[in-house]
Amino acid sequence: MNPRPKRTINAIGALSMALMLTPTAARALDADAAQALLKKSDCLKCHAVDKKKDGPSYKEVAAKYKGKADAEQKLYTHVTTSPKVKVDGKEEEHASVKTKDAAEIRNLVQWILSR
Ligand code: HEC
Numbered sequence: 001m002n003p004r005p006k007r008t009i010n011a012i013g014a015l016s017m018a019l020m021l022t023p024t025a026a027r028a029l030d031a032d033a034a035q036a037l038l039k040k041s042d043c044l045k046c047h048a049v050d051k052k053k054d055g056p057s058y059k060e061v062a063a064k065y066k067g068k069a070d071a072e073q074k075l076y077t078h079v080t081t082s083p084k085v086k087v088d089g090k091e092e093e094h095a096s097v098k099t100k101d102a103a104e105i106r107n108l109v110q111w112i113l114s115r
Pocket residue numbers: 038041042043044045046047054055056061064074075078079085086087094095096097098112
């Protein structure tokens with residue numbers, strides 16, 4: 001018996017599954033875009049995902065806001081309105097993200113909150 005026809009059918013099945021899943025993946029968090037925006041905005045000078053630098057680690061931020069309904073709004077404001085923060089004991093304006101695209105900013109905030 002030639003097993004090939006069966007394998008072909010399985011391959012088509014796997015392919016159509018992948019195609020069905022694609023729209024979901026596109027709506028999910030875009031980690032690459034989030035990290036690219038952090039880099040472009042110089043956030044990594046003061047923040048890392050899992051260790052404290054001049055600013056808290058993003059894991060720490062995610063833990064602080066865990067379960068808070070207004071977390072996304074709070075962080076969105078934090079990274080777009082240059083609030084005063086203490087860096088090394090000196091008060092200065094916090095950096096803002098280098099984009100005006102709300103979807104891009106929301107993606108970054110959600111990425112930070114899911115660390
Ligand atoms: C000069 C250093 C510095 C840079 C650059 C910087 N941050 Fe911060 N960031 C801080 C400090 C310090 C805090 C802690 C502020 C506080 O808790 O009062 C902070 C806090 C935060 C928080 C937590 C806010 C909260 O409400 O707990 C987030 C989120 C954040 N930064 C994101 C960013 C992003 C995104 C960028 C890039 C656009 C960035 N930071 C660039 C120093 C920096």
